[in-house]
Amino acid sequence: MHRLTAAHPSLPFGTQVEVRNVRNGRSVKVRVNDRGPFSRKRIIDLSYAAAKEIGAVVSGTAMVELFLAPGGSEEPPPNRYTVQVAAFSEEERAEALRKELNPMYPETVVTSDGTWSRVQVGVFDDRDQADSLRRELAAIGLSSIVVATR
Secondary structure: OOOOEEEOOOOOOOEEEEEEEOOOOOEEEEEEEEOOOOOOOOOOEEOHHHHHHOOOOOOOOOOEEEEEEEEEEOOOOOOEEEEEEEEEOOHHHHHHHHHHHOOOOOOEEEEEOOOOEEEEEEEEOOHHHHHHHHHHHHHOOOOOEEEEEO
16 A cells, blocks of 8 residues: 555566556556456556555546556566456355356366455466456456466
8 A cells, every 4th residue: 555556457466567647747656566456447556655646546546648667577477367257355255156157167266365365267378368268258247357377
């Protein structure tokens, strides 16, 4: 919350991005350290500190432009992808969704970092394959995002 960080659906963790508020011209460099945003209308979620830097705290949202910052990423590009269907703070809810999806998608798993239990389907070497599954899930009413993994 107090560091210059952001959540992005597909950029590799560690990627540095310059975010510029189109309205006031203020910009900030942030490091991607989380997945999101989970609102389809947003391209990035900023930490409180980053939002404060570009003057977006009061409004809560802002029209922004993104630029890869010099140095780009400290980590090598991902070599695998998965499709994340949901993230829950309660592991029981994640497990219930996994069990519901399992008959149609037996490769559904729950991964947990101690805070979030994420329901993910499949592991792909090719982003296009993951995008294809994401579209298939959308056709049956499940919104999801493609997540880069190691």
